[in-house]
Amino acid sequence: MIESAIPPSFDRTPSARATPSAPGSALDSGGWPDDPSNPPLEPAFPSWEEELDLSDLDQLVTAPGDHPEPGEVAAAPTAPTRTPEPAAVERSTSEVGGGLTPYLEERLELAQSGVSSLRSEVAELDKRWQGVRDAIGSLTGEVERAHREMEFLKSAAKEERAEPAPLREPVRPQGRPMPATDRSPGRPISGRARSLGGRTAAVAAEPFRAFTAERYNQTMADLRGRRRKLVGWTLILAALISTGLIFITAIYPEPTPPVWIAALPAVWMIPVPFFILSFRGTQRVLRANHLSVEDGP
């Protein structure tokens, strides 16, 4: 576009070149060929490329609706003293001063949309950067925690080296309560060794140390193993008790109570469906779910 604004007097075509033997020619001077000190030797008719450029130039500087014909462009000025470039500049200045290009609004809209897309991209970048910062923060926290764990492990290793670990935990006779001074945790059933060392007092305040996966699995396995027996004994005992009560009622007849008493069984029966559904639900959960967890390292 800039090139198209170059006035046609700026000769680039070989046919328009001045003769090389002429000192001070336009090309030799290196300056503008329309330098007043170096007027063009002869006017140059613009080539078809320049015609296209000229048409762009006209679209830029002319008023709306006033578009130069290519033929008009082709009609280059013949007066050697005329300086097309200043005139062109003057023409463009005057035209710009006189009115806006019809494409200015379109170009402004394009620029605005470019700015808004840039703005949204900057916002997106900002969000991502915030995410990166959060990730860095959590990584930093985890590294710090890992460092603390390392320190803990090192200190635990030092303690174990300093105090001889017992060969085995003390055997407590069955039925005797644990001595008040012995606060060690319950021995894991799997026999996995846990150092008592100097931390027995702290362990007493940390009951959770005994909540192992093995204990859980054994507890749940026992319950699942009893499930069928539970069903059987529940139904058998329930039947026996109910039969006994009805039998007693039958052999020891009592006067028929007043009618209003008949409402009382309705009150008593309300929770019965709850008990039945509870029994059924418990059995279903125990039967349908695999409730064990991974055990040990």
Next chain:
Amino acid sequence: MKSPTVIFQLTAIGKNPSTLATSVRSVLYWLRETPRLLFRHRIWVVIEPDGYAQSPQTFEQLRAEGAEVFVVPKRYTTALGMQGKARALQYASEMRTGLGLSNPSTWVYHQDEETCVGEDTLHGISDFVREGRFLIGSGVILYPIDWTTQASHVQELTRSYDDFRVLDSMTLPGNPMAGFHGSHVLVRADVEDAVGWDAHGSSPAEDLTFEIRLRARYGSVFGVLRGFAYEKGAFTLGDQLRQRRRWAHGVLNALRFSPDLPLRRRLTLIYSFLSWVTALPSVLVLVASIALRYGPLLFFTGVFTGFVWVSMVTAYLEGYRLHLRYIRRPSSVSALPLLGIVGALVDVIAPWYGLVTRHTRRDFISKDRPIDAPAPGRRAVPD
């Protein structure tokens, strides 16, 4: 594939700092000691300013050990003006959203201040997250911490066995038996944050309200979480009564202030509450029929009497067996039935107590044992 993250979130007022610290340390300990856990983790402690002020050194120590401690600002309010624990849970939810953690690869494991985890708990969480079949899961809770041979602790044994009923109901469409509890719950973060904890009114049982709203939005997406959680029961019968009163108010509140509660679910919730409420009249009817010689009634009620009695005794027996590897064998096994009856009477009185009284802040019972109170028959894990 991005590794999932599990946030162990402990939400509480914070007025039981010793108990809370033990729960946090159980997570820290087992995260360190459990091999092959297929998730990354964070530990969040969300507390109220009053709780923090009670023992700031405890919370700062937890922070130094790796937990992230968040104090809910006093001026923080939810859109619907929710109070209590639900407000703190909503604050945590909004924080997760703000930190970009509300996504399908982040899970939240909810703990109460007395909820300890074990090796099995972490394996269960890892399996649940890896399988990814369900959006929310819950499991069985034991109550072995500070367990002693007293009525309120004996009564807790039945809760553990009853959890199987809860799990079954929870995994069925519509949750017909109104089962759910607010701790030992694992939920996907984006699901929880989409549902939120904010609701109308002040819900003393925010877990029930949350479950209702989650189910209304996502349907039957509940699964069974393997592994136990380990908690402690109420120290006294008074605490037990107040705790159950809060549950009763929670159910009534859910019935009154849950507009998205489907009719079918509303009916099942009403029935569950009625079953609980009519427990006391049932006992009175039984006593009256014996004392006033209403024998003929047994022709009708006697058919199911045996089943109800056997079910009740089974709950105590199996609950005790579940705890057997975690508690000291009681010195007097024969005392257990009597203690169970006392504990059961408190449970059947509680809903009536809730109907005639209002809940107070004391309903959030104390879990820290007083420093100068010796632990009677100190709990010890058997060999």
